[in-house]
Amino acid sequence: MTKKGRSLLWFRKGLRLHDNPALLEAAKDVEHLFPVFCIDPHFYEKQPIGVNRINFLFESLADLHESLSARGSRLLVLRGDPKQILPQVWKDWGVTKLCYEQDTEPYALERDNEIGELAKKAKVEVKTFLSHTLYDPVEVKKAHGGKTPETYKAFQSAVAKMPPPPSPVRDAPEKLPTIAPKAKGAEEKATGVPTLAEVGYTDKPTTSFHGGETKALARLTKSLEDKEWVVQFEKPKTSPAALEPSTTVLSPYMKFGCISARLFYAKLVQIEKEKKKHTSPPTSLVGQLLWRDFFYTVGYHTPNFHHMLGNPLCKQIQWDVDPVLYKAWDEGRTGYPWIDAIMVQLQQQGWMHHLARHSVACFLTRGDLYVSWTLGRDTFDRLLIDGDHFVNNGNWMWLSASAFFSQFFRVYSPITFGKKYDKQGKFIKHFLPVLKDMPDKYIYEPWTAPEEVQKKAKCIIGKDYPKPVVEHATKHKDNLNRMKSAYDANKSPQKRKEISDGFDEMARAEVLDMEADDDEDEEK
Numbered sequence: 001m002t003k004k005g006r007s008l009l010w011f012r013k014g015l016r017l018h019d020n021p022a023l024l025e026a027a028k029d030v031e032h033l034f035p036v037f038c039i040d041p042h043f044y045e046k047q048p049i050g051v052n053r054i055n056f057l058f059e060s061l062a063d064l065h066e067s068l069s070a071r072g073s074r075l076l077v078l079r080g081d082p083k084q085i086l087p088q089v090w091k092d093w094g095v096t097k098l099c100y101e102q103d104t105e106p107y108a109l110e111r112d113n114e115i116g117e118l119a120k121k122a123k124v125e126v127k128t129f130l131s132h133t134l135y136d137p138v139e140v141k142k143a144h145g146g147k148t149p150e151t152y153k154a155f156q157s158a159v160a161k162m163p164p165p166p167s168p169v170r171d172a173p174e175k176l177p178t179i180a181p182k183a184k185g186a187e188e189k190a191t192g193v194p195t196l197a198e199v200g201y202t203d204k205p206t207t208s209f210h211g212g213e214t215k216a217l218a219r220l221t222k223s224l225e226d227k228e229w230v231v232q233f234e235k236p237k238t239s240p241a242a243l244e245p246s247t248t249v250l251s252p253y254m255k256f257g258c259i260s261a262r263l264f265y266a267k268l269v270q271i272e273k274e275k276k277k278h279t280s281p282p283t284s285l286v287g288q289l290l291w292r293d294f295f296y297t298v299g300y301h302t303p304n305f306h307h308m309l310g311n312p313l314c315k316q317i318q319w320d321v322d323p324v325l326y327k328a329w330d331e332g333r334t335g336y337p338w339i340d341a342i343m344v345q346l347q348q349q350g351w352m353h354h355l356a357r358h359s360v361a362c363f364l365t366r367g368d369l370y371v372s373w374t375l376g377r378d379t380f381d382r383l384l385i386d387g388d389h390f391v392n393n394g395n396w397m398w399l400s401a402s403a404f405f406s407q408f409f410r411v412y413s414p415i416t417f418g419k420k421y422d423k424q425g426k427f428i429k430h431f432l433p434v435l436k437d438m439p440d441k442y443i444y445e446p447w448t449a450p451e452e453v454q455k456k457a458k459c460i461i462g463k464d465y466p467k468p469v470v471e472h473a474t475k476h477k478d479n480l481n482r483m484k485s486a487y488d489a490n491k492s493p494q495k496r497k498e499i500s501d502g503f504d505e506m507a508r509a510e511v512l513d514m515e516a517d518d519d520e521d522e523e524k
C-alpha cells in the first residue's frame with residue numbers, strides 16, 4: 001500500500017517520544033510527517049520568563065530534535081503566533097492531518113479552538129489526545145456526580161470510581177516518516193532551536209537542572225532505583241533544607257511533558273505491588289501525582305482560577321498593596337535568612353522543595369507581609385523551571401488560605417521552621433554566603449547577634465545584610481486578626497462583593513511594573 005497523507009505533529013507540552021499518542025497517530029500511514037514546535041511570543045513577550053526556564057525549554061527542544069533525527073525525522077522550530085503560522089505551513093506543505101496533545105490551560109483552550117476552526121476550513125483533519133495528566137478532568141467531574149471535586153478527598157473518591165489511569169502507549173517507532181524534502185521552507189526551519197540571545201536573553205542560565213526527555217528518563221530511573229525509598233516516601237518527612245534535593249525534582253520534566261505522568265505512575269504502582277508494604281496518598285509518591293491531577297481537575301472547572309476576582313473558590317481578601325515589601329520578598333531581602341535563602345535558591349536553581357515553597361508563600365501572604373498571593377504566583381511563574389499554571393495557582397491559593405485550606409491560624413515561623421531540619425543553617429550559608437561566618441546560634445536571627453559577633457562574622461546587620469522588614473512576632477498576630485475578619489466577611493455575599501469591588505487591580509499591576517525603586521501548616 002502506498003502511503004499518501006502528510007501530517008503535522010504539533011508539540012506544545014509533551015516534549016517526548018515515549019508515551020506520546022499524538023506522535024503515534026501522526027506517524028501512522030503517512031508519507032511525510034512534520035514535527036513542529038512554535039515559539040509563541042505570548043509566552044515570553046507578554047510575561048517575562050526567567051532565563052533558567054526558557055533555557056530548560058530550549059534544552060528540551062534540542063533533545064527532541066536529536067531523538068527525532070535519530071529516527072530519520074527532525075524538529076521544525078517555527079517562530080510566531082501559531083494561529084497565523086500553522087495555517088500558512090499546512091498550506092505550504094500540503095498537510096492533511098494535524099495531531100497534538102490536549103492542553104487544558106485557558107490560553108491553550110482558546111488558541112486550540114481557533115486553530116481547530118481554521119483547520120476545519122482548510123479541510124485538515126484534527127486529532128487530539130489527552131496524555132498530560134493521569135485522568136481526564138471532564139471524566140473526573142462526571143464521576144463526582146457532575147460536581148467539581150474541590151478537595152483532595154473528593155478527588156480521590158471520584159477517581160476511585162473510574163478505571164485506573166491508562167497505561168503508557170508504546171514508544172515511537174525506530175523509523176519515522178521524513179519531512180517532505182521539497183516542502184517550502186521546511187529544511188530551513190529544521191535548524192533546531194534558537195539561542196537565548198536570539199530571543200533577547202542576555203543573562204546566562206544558572207540552574208543545575210537541564211531539560212529534555214533523555215535527562216528526564218535518566219532522572220526517573222535514578223529516583224526509583226532505591227525501591228525502599230519509594231515505598232517509604234512521605235513528603236512531610238523530606239527535608240526542605242537539603243542541598244541535595246530530598247524529593248525527585250521531576251516537576252520541571254512533568255511541566256514540559258519531557259516525562260509522562262502515566263509512565264511515572266505506572267512505575268510507582270509496579271514498585272508498590274512488588275514491595276507490598278508502602279505509604280499512601282496524600283503523602284506517598286503516588287499521592288504527589290494525584291495532587292497534580294487534583295489541581296489540574298479543579299483548575300480546569302473553576303472560572304478565573306488564576307485570579308482572586310471572579311473566582312468562586314477563592315476567598316476575597318483585601319491584601320495590602322505594598323511594593324516595598326513585595327520587592328524585598330521577591331529579591332530575597334526580607335532580613336529573614338530562611339526566607340531569603342529560599343528565594344535565592346529560586347533565582348539560582350528555579351526549583352525549591354515543596355515545604356520551602358510553603359514557607360515563602362505563607363510569609364508573603366497571611367503569615368507576615370499580607371501581600372496578595374497573585375503577586376507571589378507571578379514571581380514563581382517567572383522563575384520556577386517547573387512553573388505550571390494549575391499547580392502554581394492551586395498551591396498559592398492553598399498557602400494563602402484563600403482556597404482548599406482554611407486553618408489560617410497555623411503559620412510557618414520564618415525562624416523556627418527551617419531550624420527543625422537544619423540546625424546549623426548550612427542551607428542558608430550556601431545560598432547567602434554573606435552569612436557564612438555567622439555563628440549557628442544566630443543564623444536564623446542574625447539581628448540578635450551582638451555587635452562584636454556581627455563584626456567578627458564580617459556581616460553587619462542593616463549594612464551587609466538587611467534588618468527584618470517586619471517583626472514576625474507582632475505582624476503574624478495582626479494578620480491572624482485580619483484573616484479572621486476576612487473569613488467572617490466572606491460568609492456574607494454582600495461583603496464578599498464589597499471586598500472584590502474595593503480590590504485595586506491597577507495598584508497590583510503597578511507593583512508588578514515597578515522597577516526596584518507556630519509553626520506547622522498542613523503538610524502534603
Ligand SMILES: Cc1cc2nc3c(=O)[nH]c(=O)nc-3n(C[C@H](O)[C@H](O)[C@H](O)COP(=O)(O)OP(=O)(O)OC[C@H]3O[C@@H](n4cnc5c(N)ncnc54)[C@H](O)[C@@H]3O)c2cc1C
Binds near residue numbers: 235352355357399
Ligand atoms: C506556593 C507553591 C507553588 C507551587 N508551584 C508549583 C509549580 O508551579 N509547578 C509544580 O510542578 N509544582 C509546584 N508546587 C508543588 C510542589 O512544590 C512541586 O511540585 C514539588 O516540590 C516538585 O518537586 P519534586 O518534583 O521533587 O516533587 P516530588 O515530591 O518528587 O513529587 C513528584 C511529582 O508530583 C507532583 N507534585 C508534587 N507535589 C505536588 C503538589 N503539591 N501539587 C501538585 N503536584 C505536585 C510534581 O509533578 C512532582 O514532580 C508548588 C507548591 C507551592 C507550595
